[in-house]
Amino acid sequence: DVKVTQSSRYLVKRTGEKVFLECVQDMDHENMFWYRQDPGLGLRLIYFSYDVKMKEKGDIPEGYSVSREKKERFSLILESASTNQTSMYLCASSPAGLGEYNEQFFGPGTRLTVL
Amino acid sequence: AQKITQTQPGMFVQEKEAVTLDCTYDTSDPSYGLFWYKQPSSGEMIFLIYQGSYDQQNATEGRYSLNFQKARKSANLVISASQLGDSAMYFCAMEDTGNQFYFGTGTSLTVIP
Numbered sequence: 001d002v003k004v005t006q007s008s009r010y011l012v013k014r015t016g017e018k019v020f021l022e023c024v025q026d027m028d029h030e031n032m033f034w035y036r037q038d039p040g041l042g043l044r045l046i047y048f049s050y051d052v053k054m055k056e057k058g059d060i061p062e063g064y065s066v067s068r069e070k071k072e073r074f075s076l077i078l079e080s081a082s083t084n085q086t087s088m089y090l091c092a093s094s095p096a097g098l099g100e101y102n103e104q105f106f107g108p109g110t111r112l113t114v115l
Numbered sequence: 116a117q118k119i120t121q122t123q124p125g126m127f128v129q130e131k132e133a134v135t136l137d138c139t140y141d142t143s144d145p146s147y148g149l150f151w152y153k154q155p156s157s158g159e160m161i162f163l164i165y166q167g168s169y170d171q172q173n174a175t176e177g178r179y180s181l182n183f184q185k186a187r188k189s190a191n192l193v194i195s196a197s198q199l200g201d202s203a204m205y206f207c208a209m210e211d212t213g214n215q216f217y218f219g220t221g222t223s224l225t226v227i228p
Binding site for chain 1: 121159199214215
């Protein structure tokens with residue numbers, strides 16, 4: 001019954017490393033999203049994608065990039081990890097269109113620590 | 116500009132009592148969707164309830180209801196008969212016509228036995 005999976009629950013990296021966070025959904029959704037969640041700040045959108053090879057910047061794209069080569073997979077890349085990117089990263093997907101069934105389905109999250 | 120505002124960082128409620136979690140939103144679009152999610156300590160995000168901007172009636176899902184006041188741009192979540200398992204973070208979110216979602220900062224609800 002798994003719908004959205006993320007490659008790791010916990011990840012520890014060093015400053016300057018290139019980090020890949022992978023997200024896969026099995027619901028054939030058009031839209032996929034990457035958020036980071038920090039205490040007191042809620043969920044902030046990093047990037048989203050509404051189709052294969054399409055991407056849009058969210059509120060906090062600096063220091064991140066994304067890749068969507070296949071419909072089911074959306075990758076978040078930290079080009080050179082920094083300590084201020086220590087956070088919980090949540091991936092989500094949703095179908096296209098606006099309506100009752102457009103709830104976002106979330107993955108379990110990846111807690112990234114950058115040392 | 117902040118699209119979703121949740122002004123209650125933390126709330127307490129006695130078990131079996133009702134509680135209202137506040138949410139106001141900001142948009143000039145005529146079409147939008149409003150969602151509430153629950154995030155227990157395990158971290159998973161659980162969809163609770165949806166309200167469309169054109170829906171005439173307030174949405175209800177079991178013990179959850181959404182008090183939608185369009186003119187005031189508010190979408191408060193009402194939880195009736197609180198249970199210990201309701202203790203969690205609650206996020207209000209809005210979806211715009213471009214399918215982008217905007218989340219509030221959340222309200223931490225604690226149910227007291």
